[in-house]
Amino acid sequence: MEAVDLSRIGLAGLAVMGQNLALNIAEKGFPISVYNRSSNKVDDTVERAKDEGNLPLKGFHDPKDFVLSIQKPRAVVILVKAGAPVDQTIATLSNYMEPGDCIVDGGNEWYENTERRAKQVAEKGLLYLGMGVSGGEEGARYGPSLMPGGTREAYNYIEDVVKKVAAQVDDGPCVTYVGEGGAGNFVKMVHNGIEYGDMQLISEAYDVLKCVGGLSNEEIAETFVEWNRGELESFLVEITADIFTVKDDLAEGELVDKILDKTGMKGTGKWTVQQAAELSIAAPTIAASLDSRFLSGLKEEREIAAKIFKEHGLTDVLGSQTVDKKRLIDDVRKALYASKICSYAQGMNLLRAKSAEKSWDLNLGELARIWKGGCIIRAVFLDRIKKAYDRNPKLASLLVDPEFAQEMVDRQSAWRRVVGLAMSMGISTPGMSASLAYFDTYRRGRLPANLVQAQRDYFGAHTYERVDRPGSYHSEWAKLARKSKTTVKAYT
Numbered sequence: 001m002e003a004v005d006l007s008r009i010g011l012a013g014l015a016v017m018g019q020n021l022a023l024n025i026a027e028k029g030f031p032i033s034v035y036n037r038s039s040n041k042v043d044d045t046v047e048r049a050k051d052e053g054n055l056p057l058k059g060f061h062d063p064k065d066f067v068l069s070i071q072k073p074r075a076v077v078i079l080v081k082a083g084a085p086v087d088q089t090i091a092t093l094s095n096y097m098e099p100g101d102c103i104v105d106g107g108n109e110w111y112e113n114t115e116r117r118a119k120q121v122a123e124k125g126l127l128y129l130g131m132g133v134s135g136g137e138e139g140a141r142y143g144p145s146l147m148p149g150g151t152r153e154a155y156n157y158i159e160d161v162v163k164k165v166a167a168q169v170d171d172g173p174c175v176t177y178v179g180e181g182g183a184g185n186f187v188k189m190v191h192n193g194i195e196y197g198d199m200q201l202i203s204e205a206y207d208v209l210k211c212v213g214g215l216s217n218e219e220i221a222e223t224f225v226e227w228n229r230g231e232l233e234s235f236l237v238e239i240t241a242d243i244f245t246v247k248d249d250l251a252e253g254e255l256v257d258k259i260l261d262k263t264g265m266k267g268t269g270k271w272t273v274q275q276a277a278e279l280s281i282a283a284p285t286i287a288a289s290l291d292s293r294f295l296s297g298l299k300e301e302r303e304i305a306a307k308i309f310k311e312h313g314l315t316d317v318l319g320s321q322t323v324d325k326k327r328l329i330d331d332v333r334k335a336l337y338a339s340k341i342c343s344y345a346q347g348m349n350l351l352r353a354k355s356a357e358k359s360w361d362l363n364l365g366e367l368a369r370i371w372k373g374g375c376i377i378r379a380v381f382l383d384r385i386k387k388a389y390d391r392n393p394k395l396a397s398l399l400v401d402p403e404f405a406q407e408m409v410d411r412q413s414a415w416r417r418v419v420g421l422a423m424s425m426g427i428s429t430p431g432m433s434a435s436l437a438y439f440d441t442y443r444r445g446r447l448p449a450n451l452v453q454a455q456r457d458y459f460g461a462h463t464y465e466r467v468d469r470p471g472s473y474h475s476e477w478a479k480l481a482r483k484s485k486t487t488v489k490a491y492t
Contacts, residue, residue, distance in 0.1 A: 006071040007033040007058060009161055012089055013079035014041035020141035021079065021106070021133070021165070023048060026055035028164040033058050035066035067096035074101040075157045079133075082109045090117060099125025102157045104148070106133045108268055111182025111189065118150060118181065127154035132188020134375035135167065143167035145375035146175035147191070147367075149184025149360075167374025174370040179360035186275075186354055187367060190347045193272025193286045195377050196265075197343035198236050200289035200431040205336045206240070208418060211317050211427050213328045217244045217254045223329055231337055234379030263293045272350070279353040282441075283346040284434035285339065292430055318426035328421075334414035339435035341408065344385060345398040346438070365389030399442060408439060 007030075011022045014036035025032045026049060034057060036042050042059040049057035060066035067074065074097060078089050086105055093103070103126060105114060114130030121128050132147035133140065146166045148155055155177045166175040178184045209215045209223065224241035228234070248255040269290045276283035295302070306316060348364050355362035368386040372378055388401040398404050419436055422429045441447065456462040458477040465472060 005069075007031040007056075007069055008071060009033075009158065010035065010066060010070045010074065010076040011079065012036065012063075012066070012076060012093060014045050015079070016137050017106075017133070017140045018079035019045045019048065020137055021077070021144070022057060023052060023055060024141050024143070024165050025161060026057040027053070028161075029056075030161050030164075031056040031058070033060055033066055033069040035060045035063060063092050064096045067093055072098070072100070073157060074098070075104060075161075076102070077104045077106050077131075079106045082107045082113075086113070087117070090121065094121060094124055094126060097124070097126055100127070102127040102129065102154045104129040104131050104154075104158060105185075106131050108132070108188065108192070108266065109185050110271065111185040114149070114182040114185045127151055127157070129154045129158070130182055130185040131162075132184050132191065134188065134191055134371075134377075136376060139167065139374045139376075143174070143374050145191075145370050145373065145378070147178050147184045147187045147370065148175070149178040149180065149182060149187070151180070152177060166370075167378075169369075169373040171369060171372075174373045174375070176363070176366050176370050178367070179355070179358075179362055181358065181360070183355075183358070183360045183362065186360075187351065187362070189268045189271050189275070190351050191371065191375065191377060192268035193283070193350075194343055194347040195236075196269040196272070196289040196293075197285045197346075197431060198234075198340060198377055200292055201285070201336055201339045201343065201435070202236055202240055204422075204429045204432050205332050207427055208332055208422050208429065209329065212321070212421060212425055213323055213325050213332075215325065215329075217256065221245045227333055227336075230333075231381060232333065232340075232379075234381075235376060236379075260299065261296060262299050263296045265290075265293050269293070272347075275354065276346070276350050279350065279357065281346070281350045281353050282438060283350060284438050285343040285346055285431055288430040288434040314426075316426070318424070321421070321425065323421075328418075331414040331418050334411035335418040335432055338408055338411040338415045338439070339432045340379075340381075341398060341404055342435035342438050343431075348385075348389075348398060363389075363393075364395075365393065397442065399439065412436075412439070 009025060009030055010033040011018060012035045014022070014034060022032055022034050022045060034042060034045050039061045042061055046057065046059040049055040058069060060069060067076070070076065076093060078086060080086055080089050086107060086109065090103060103121060109130055111130065118128035129148050129150035133144050135144035139145070143166055146162050148162065162175045163173045166173040178187050206220060209220055215223065221241050221244035224237055224244070228237045228241060243256050244254060246255045248258050251258060269286065273283060273287045273290050276286070351362055351364060351367065365386045368382045368389065372382045384403065385398060388398060388404060389395055395401055399408060415436055419429055419433050453464045457464050457474060461474055463472040463474045
């Protein structure tokens, strides 16, 4: 092909996310070649490009023709299902690529797979990036948050493209070079873990407003609209307000009430919790959101359990209480906000720990910045998280940033009222409860862990440290206890 006809970049994998990202790239003025194993997806994308403004997009049914249509050094984005399909696509395309070319995996991939693939393609002289893409279908089309990780050289290949394609906020495009290896995929994984927590907390707020406060769907919609004008302003709060206004076109009432209470998942939340455990990072809010999804999947068991407990006098909601709706709404808003801070703090702590382990040198403030637009967890308070890390890059936790610490203190009474009221009425709030327990545990200078360590030393000789002198100690607890009992008996 003549150089003038070559595309700036290529994209393989034309499900909706792939199509939309390709059209976004083309719309930003970068000629793009696209490829998919099933030719109808290629034809659909080419047709969309014509319909949406004769965008500079060319479709290919043959992988060799596709690769050769891209200018050197080539950059090819892959957007296929994580796992084996990625390996298969790389194997197919790399046959026609040359040393110096670059592959960019834009899927939700396990970070170690990215690092493995980077080593494999390096043997052919190819560069590799694992790039988290957040924002869903709309974000992909009009501006996502992008989290590329790998070699800096590979990022330089696509920097001009991704900076125009990403969502734009007041302080720049929502993309940054994240770090080496699988850093980009890991950051996207934690982003999704925070997203799990966010969604769970919002669902609990809805449950309390409905089951404790007796709010109608219309009132709940109005409440979320109002909340989206203040400190809770975010994409998830915005779409939640929309959801409660949508009527069911197949039956009476709102559609949300007809949806089966069984939440799906794709694995990134589970990976986040597993990594938190591996690194000894407490992430109870995110873990509670994952547990809630597991329990939601037990729909049939829960329905049977509800009948059994009802026969024993226990209903879904324990009695009723007269509540001040206005005060409840305000309390739930404060509880939701405080719980969200805990969820983000846990995610950021996990990122910091992994960065230290892998020497990624993650910039937490910059990550908060690129999440301000395009992505699912975009929220106005991410700007304040960025500023917190700008003030103190070594901040131990968001909870101890002076501004956030004061906000937690100001909201903790309302938070406790909401959790306590829900508990008294049998309404589970696992995310809010876990967040509150996390806050209360973190803020205490002394915990009952001394007893746990004494127990460990008693049965396993694991030793313990003392508060009044250095060193490790072991006590013969059974002998000392028998001696104490004998001494007590002698005096009684």
